[in-house]
Amino acid sequence: MFVTKAILIERENDKHVAALREIDDGLLSVGNVVVDVEYSTMNYKDGLLITGERSLVTKFPMIPGIDFAGVVADSEDPRWQQGDRVVANGFGLGERHLGGLAQRVRVEGDWLVRLPDNVSPFQAAAIGTAGYTAMLCVLRLERLGVLPDDGDILVTGASGGVGGVAVALLSKLGYRVVAATGRMSEADYLKSLGAAEILDRAELAAPGEPMQRQRWAGAIDTAGSHTLVNVIAGIRYGGVVAATGLAHGIDFPATMFPFILRDITLSGVDSVMQPMAAREEAWARLATDLDVAKLEAMVEEIGLSDVIERAPRILAGEIRGRTVVDVN
Numbered sequence: 156m157f158v159t160k161a162i163l164i165e166r167e168n169d170k171h172v173a174a175l176r177e178i179d180d181g182l183l184s185v186g187n188v189v190v191d192v193e194y195s196t197m198n199y200k201d202g203l204l205i206t207g208e209r210s211l212v213t214k215f216p217m218i219p220g221i222d223f224a225g226v227v228a229d230s231e232d233p234r235w236q237q238g239d240r241v242v243a244n245g246f247g248l249g250e251r252h253l254g255g256l257a258q259r260v261r262v263e264g265d266w267l268v269r270l271p272d273n274v275s276p277f278q279a280a281a282i283g284t285a286g287y288t289a290m291l292c293v294l295r296l297e298r299l300g301v302l303p304d305d306g307d308i309l310v311t312g313a314s315g316g317v318g319g320v321a322v323a324l325l326s327k328l329g330y331r332v333v334a335a336t337g338r339m340s341e342a343d344y345l346k347s348l349g350a351a352e353i354l355d356r357a358e359l360a361a362p363g364e365p366m367q368r369q370r371w372a373g374a375i376d377t378a379g380s381h382t383l384v385n386v387i388a389g390i391r392y393g394g395v396v397a398a399t400g401l402a403h404g405i406d407f408p409a410t411m412f413p414f415i416l417r418d419i420t421l422s423g424v425d426s427v428m429q430p431m432a433a434r435e436e437a438w439a440r441l442a443t444d445l446d447v448a449k450l451e452a453m454v455e456e457i458g459l460s461d462v463i464e465r466a467p468r469i470l471a472g473e474i475r476g477r478t479v480v481d482v483n
């Protein structure tokens with residue numbers, strides 16, 4: 156019996172309790188591939204899972220961790236052999252299927268993506284769900300016809316994980332990037348990732364006019380609520396917003412005006428249930444379009460024993476860039 160260290164969330168006396176525990180692998184979820192996790196990561200959603208905010212966990216006990224990178228240890232799926240290097244994101248990991256903040260996971264072979272040769276498990280974790288989602292957003296802008304020559308692209312939550320990778324990707328692809336942040340002290344960091352201009356997110360936080368000065372050809376929004384509404388109000392005629400997050404709020408207090416008078420497209424981006432072809436495309440593009448030095452500048456590495464303390468801090472917007480968890 157293999158004993159694995161994991162963050163375990165249990166329901167005790169109606170309370171949501173997370174702790175570092177040891178469990179034997181008989182307790183792992185059903186699935187046809189066992190993966191030895193090398194690195195997991197902490198995303199905003201892991202903060203929600205571990206603290207119990209928004210009650211995302213549907214089954215107890217649960218191991219959080221919406222993503223992981225590692226090596227196949229055992230497989231009943233003919234597509235996967237022992238030693239294959241893999242990454243997984245979403246599919247209910249950490250919510251309804253035991254997740255990646257553990258030394259070992261059992262999952263369905265259908266959920267795994269083979270790591271591109273030039274991406275190490277550490278780099279894959281540094282990218283993580285946040286970076287893969289940022290790539291999905293960039294692909295969405297491209298697919299909807301927003302090109303570097305069209306004008307500036309606004310990225311909100313730029314000091315966070317999705318935002319930071321989006322800034323780095325867009326700048327490498329030749330877009331001029333405006334990074335919106337609540338932490339103006341991170342201006343130098345954001346410029347080092349490729350931002351040409353920094354915007355104080357306070358400008359976007361309060362209710363505003365439904366149509367404002369046309370400033371950006373497109374945007375990637377991680378905030379929702381009034382921030383997203385103000386972003387849409389400042390998009391140029393025919394522009395596109397890829398909206399993926401709710402760090403400001405889950406509401407959307409908008410009017411129809413920018414859509415019907417400025418031909419704006421609001422396109423939602425989900426990472427959890429993306430079909431495999433879209434995942435593979437995103438990971439292939441990350442392998443070529445993300446500057447490794449910029450990725451490394453975004454990462455902080457922690458151990459499993461540091462995870463619980465960090466969860467409320469990620470929700471409070473105190474963590475910069477990406478957090479990689481060395482689970483071993």
Ligand code: NDP
Pocket residue numbers: 197198199200284285288311312313314315316317318335336337338356377378382399400401402403404424425426427469470471472473474476
């Ligand atoms: P992070 O915690 O790393 O980053 C979030 C950032 O949002 C913060 O760093 C902060 O950046 C900004 N922020 C915090 N509070 C507010 C606020 N009140 N108003 C505006 N901005 C705020 O999270 P991730 O990058 O992992 O995720 C970002 C969002 O995207 C989350 O809501 C997450 O749930 C969502 N997401 C959705 C996915 C999907 O499948 N749809 C997949 C991945 C993420 P700064 O200090 O620079 O302003």
